[in-house]
Amino acid sequence: EVQLLESGGGLVQPGGSLRLSCAASGFTFDISAMSWVRQAPGKGLEWVSSITASGGKTYHAASVTGRFTISRDNSKQTLYLQMNSLRAEDTAVYYCAKMDQGALMGAFEFWGQGKMVTVSS
Amino acid sequence: DIQMTQSPSSLSASVGDRVTITCRASQDISNYLNWYQQKPGKAPKLLIYDASYLETGVPSRFSGSGSGTDFSFIISSLQPEDIATYYCQQYDNVPLTFGGGTKVEIK
Numbered sequence: 067e068v069q070l071l072e073s074g075g076g077l078v079q080p081g082g083s084l085r086l087s088c089a090a091s092g093f094t095f096d097i098s099a100m101s102w103v104r105q106a107p108g109k110g111l112e113w114v115s116s117i118t119a120s121g122g123k124t125y126h127a128a129s130v131t132g133r134f135t136i137s138r139d140n141s142k143q144t145l146y147l148q149m150n151s152l153r154a155e156d157t158a159v160y161y162c163a164k165m166d167q168g169a170l171m172g173a174f175e176f177w178g179q180g181k182m183v184t185v186s187s
Numbered sequence: 188d189i190q191m192t193q194s195p196s197s198l199s200a201s202v203g204d205r206v207t208i209t210c211r212a213s214q215d216i217s218n219y220l221n222w223y224q225q226k227p228g229k230a231p232k233l234l235i236y237d238a239s240y241l242e243t244g245v246p247s248r249f250s251g252s253g254s255g256t257d258f259s260f261i262i263s264s265l266q267p268e269d270i271a272t273y274y275c276q277q278y279d280n281v282p283l284t285f286g287g288g289t290k291v292e293i294k
Contacts, residue, residue, distance in 0.1 A: 101283075103231075111223075111231065111274055113283040125281050161230055171278045173221040177230035 068092040068176045070162045075181035082152050082185070088145040088162030088178055096120075096140040099165035101174060102147050104158035104183075114160070115147060116170045125170060130156075152185045159183075189213050189277050193286030199294045206262040208289045210253075210275035218254045219279040225288075226271045234273075235260065267293060 074086045086102070101116040115126045115136035124136050135148045145162055159180040166175035190213035200206050210220065222235035233242050235251035238258060248263045262269055270293055275286040 110288045111225075111276075111285040113285070116281075116283070127282050166233075166236060170281070171219070171283075173233050173236040173278070174223070174231070174276070175233055177232070180230055 068164065070164065070176060070178035072160065072162050072178045072181040075160065075183045077184045077186065078152055079187050080153060080185055083148070083150045084152065084183060085149065086147040086160055086162075086181060086183070088147075090143045090145065090162075090164070093164065093176075095143040097168050099168055099170050099172070100136075100138060100145045101163045101165060101170075102136060102145075103161045103163055103174060103177075104156075105161070105180075106155075106158040109158075112158075116165070117145070118170060119168045123170065149183070152183075154185050157183060157185050188282055189216060189280055189284055191275055191277055191284050191286040193275055193289050195289060196287060197290040197292070199292045200265050201294045202265055202267060204265045206265050206269075206291060208260040208273055208275075208291075210258040210260070210286050212256045212258075212277055212279075214279075215255050216277045216279035219277055220251075220253070220258050221276045221278065222249075222251055222260045223274045223276065224269075224271045225274065231274065262291075265291070265293070 071089045102114040133151045162178040163174035164176040166173040192211045218238040220238045223231040225231040272288045
């Protein structure tokens with residue numbers, strides 16, 4: 067059974083940093099592209115970042131470019147999202163998602179349960 | 188960026204009704220279109236990929252069609268457990284973008 071378990075969310079002040087982790091199990095992690103998708107309270111879904119299976123290529127939404135960095139450790143089967151210079155508008159539930167193909171472009175096949183990140187003073 | 192426009196933003200229908208949701212892309216995306224269901228307080232779930240292919244385990248009352256810029260998502264006979272918000276998503280180009288969502292309620 068595919069499992070994606072996010073951790074590391076919480077309350078942070080504007081300008082602060084936070085790192086989300088996503089522990090994966092139940093599938094071959096090192097051949098799967100992975101992504102982060104977020105959802106602000108009461109709003110729709112917004113793609114944030116994606117990374118290839120090897121970690122060699124990454125993509126970020128314009129709204130987070132230069133502030134967020136996606137990475138992975140295939141030996142630990144874990145995906146990360148380092149979030150710096152956080153803003154109030156980054157407040158959202160952050161979902162880790164497995165892509166349905168090894169490439170970045172495709173469907174978000176499986177999702178974690180989500181982790182709330184609140185940016186507020 | 189490719190804009191995805193979903194309609195309606197919400198609908199109310201009776202159990203057993205046929206429900207149709209449309210999604211329009213701002214440019215040709217071939218069949219690079221997926222549909223998700225999100226129940227309140229839960230993570231989204233993939234229902235349809237590549238515009239018309241049913242994900243394993245998804246009931247056959249769900250279906251999708253379309254190509255190019257215009258797509259449809261159909262629930263052939265609405266069930267109480269289908270109460271959710273539905274999203275389309277394109278993967279023709281980065282950034283991957285979602286429609287605004289359609290909230291489906293029971294009348």
